[in-house]
Amino acid sequence: MSEALMQNTTQQIIVGLGERSYPIDIGAGLLSRTPLFEQLPQQILLLSNTIVEPLYGDKVRAQLQHHTVVTHLIEDGEGAKSFANYEAVMDTLIRHNFNRDCAIIALGGGVVGDLAGFVAATYQRGVAFYQIPTTLLAQVDSSVGGKTAINHAGGKNLVGAFYQPRAVLIDTDCLTTLNARDYACGLAEVVKYGIIADAEFFAWLEAHQNELNQRDAAALTYAIQRSCEIKAEVVAADEREQSVRALLNLGHTFGHAIEAAHYESWKHGEAVAAGTIIAAYLMHQQDRLSSNDFTRIETLLQQLNLPVRAPQMPLERWQTFMQRDKKVQAGVVRLVLPTAIGQACLEPWSDWQALGTAIAAMSHPDAHSPLL
Numbered sequence: 001m002s003e004a005l006m007q008n009t010t011q012q013i014i015v016g017l018g019e020r021s022y023p024i025d026i027g028a029g030l031l032s033r034t035p036l037f038e039q040l041p042q043q044i045l046l047l048s049n050t051i052v053e054p055l056y057g058d059k060v061r062a063q064l065q066h067h068t069v070v071t072h073l074i075e076d077g078e079g080a081k082s083f084a085n086y087e088a089v090m091d092t093l094i095r096h097n098f099n100r101d102c103a104i105i106a107l108g109g110g111v112v113g114d115l116a117g118f119v120a121a122t123y124q125r126g127v128a129f130y131q132i133p134t135t136l137l138a139q140v141d142s143s144v145g146g147k148t149a150i151n152h153a154g155g156k157n158l159v160g161a162f163y164q165p166r167a168v169l170i171d172t173d174c175l176t177t178l179n180a181r182d183y184a185c186g187l188a189e190v191v192k193y194g195i196i197a198d199a200e201f202f203a204w205l206e207a208h209q210n211e212l213n214q215r216d217a218a219a220l221t222y223a224i225q226r227s228c229e230i231k232a233e234v235v236a237a238d239e240r241e242q243s244v245r246a247l248l249n250l251g252h253t254f255g256h257a258i259e260a261a262h263y264e265s266w267k268h269g270e271a272v273a274a275g276t277i278i279a280a281y282l283m284h285q286q287d288r289l290s291s292n293d294f295t296r297i298e299t300l301l302q303q304l305n306l307p308v309r310a311p312q313m314p315l316e317r318w319q320t321f322m323q324r325d326k327k328v329q330a331g332v333v334r335l336v337l338p339t340a341i342g343q344a345c346l347e348p349w350s351d352w353q354a355l356g357t358a359i360a361a362m363s364h365p366d367a368h369s370p371l372l
């Protein structure tokens with residue numbers, strides 16, 4: 001048992017959604033805790049992938065010995081958030097006669113969590129859902145807030161549902177096995193919270209970038225905790241993205257276009273980092289973000305091993321994907337735009353010329369992760 005668990009240093013954050021409120025527990029070694037979750041039903045589907053299950057599957061199943069557990073594994077990678085896997089998981093549930101009082105536990109990163117959540121939202125019109133996120137990105141972002149989805153060839157997350165988990169269990173020890181690129185991806189979403197909501201947190205990230213890059217346990221736990229606090233607060237205020245929740249999409253309108261065009265070579269966090277720079281540059285160009293703040297954003301992302309230039313694509317290609325963004329209203333793209341560190345707004349944007357200039361300035365033919 002890890003020292004943190006023995007000292008009982010679990011942090012708990014509540015996502016306040018009335019009767020659908022749920023806890024996020026954060027700590028080292030939590031996978032060895034009994035029970036993993038309160039009031040789990042008898043039938044459990046453990047959804048994981050071929051990378052994560054060999055690492056942590058036994059630990060989870062060891063805590064579920066009094067339950068009937070069926071494990072379903074999907075392949076690794078963004079491509080697994082697919083209609084084919086959605087159907088395959090449904091087949092497993094039906095083949096094993098899972099009833100509506102079953103539970104689905106997601107063990108993995110954002111891909112596993114998003115697919116598991118969408119299955120949980122729709123199997124027999126909705127069954128209990130639990131998240132055990134194992135990437136930094138999933139721990140700070142995707143496991144919290146109930147956005148679930150699969151991808152379509154026409155774009156990211158185009159088919160999905162808002163469906164909240166019953167609980168989220170974050171074992172920070174899982175991050176020891178994560179590769180450097182996926183670790184950096186999580187930091188992109190952490191930086192996002194600083195930019196949209198908390199200038200002090202952003203300054204803390206600048207001051208602690210060395211510790212974060214070295215995965216220092218204390219720094220990492222604080223970064224996860226603060227990120228989850230911000231996300232929980234935003235989701236509680238606007239569960240279905242009618243207003244303030246849209247800010248969590250900073251960099252994503254551009255980022256999703258990059259991902260959709262380059263699923264093989266760009267990971268979500270990397271695309272979000274490059275998208276954030278485009279949004280920041282656009283505001284800087286319009287004199288609505290100071291050059292000091294623009295430079296701070298660019299520098300921090302670089303220091304955290306994230307790309308700060310997007311791949312080059314014709315403007316029409318950007319436009320095709322961006323027009324499918326879920327924030328589009330009456331055909332007009334709405335962008336999340338940083339106006340200062342700690343502050344952002346959501347704005348309709350129809351000036352494609354200015355957008356094209358910003359995209360071109362922040363794109364590069366050799367753009368890719370600095371860790372490649």
Ligand SMILES: NC(=O)c1ccc[n+]([C@@H]2O[C@H](COP(=O)([O-])OP(=O)(O)OC[C@H]3O[C@@H](n4cnc5c(N)ncnc54)[C@H](O)[C@@H]3O)[C@@H](O)[C@H]2O)c1
Binds near residue numbers: 055
């Ligand atoms: N629902 C939301 O609110 C939300 C938020 C952000 C991102 N997302 C989605 O999440 C996905 C990205 O998530 P991600 O970055 O976790 O990607 P991912 O799920 O593909 O995981 C990244 C890689 O890490 C591996 N992995 C996972 N845990 C590991 C561990 N502990 N040790 C070693 N390897 C491990 C995975 O097998 C994969 O190869 C995207 O599809 C994105 O759209 C959703």
Ligand SMILES: O=C(O)C(=O)C[C@@H](O)[C@H](O)[C@H](O)COP(=O)(O)O
Binds near residue numbers: 141156157241246248
């Ligand atoms: O929780 C949210 O709200 C977010 O936007 C979080 C994002 O980091 C995440 O990538 C989300 O899946 C994007 O959602 P989408 O609605 O743009 O598909």
Ligand SMILES: [Zn+2]
Binds near residue numbers: 141189252268272
């Ligand atoms: Zn994201």
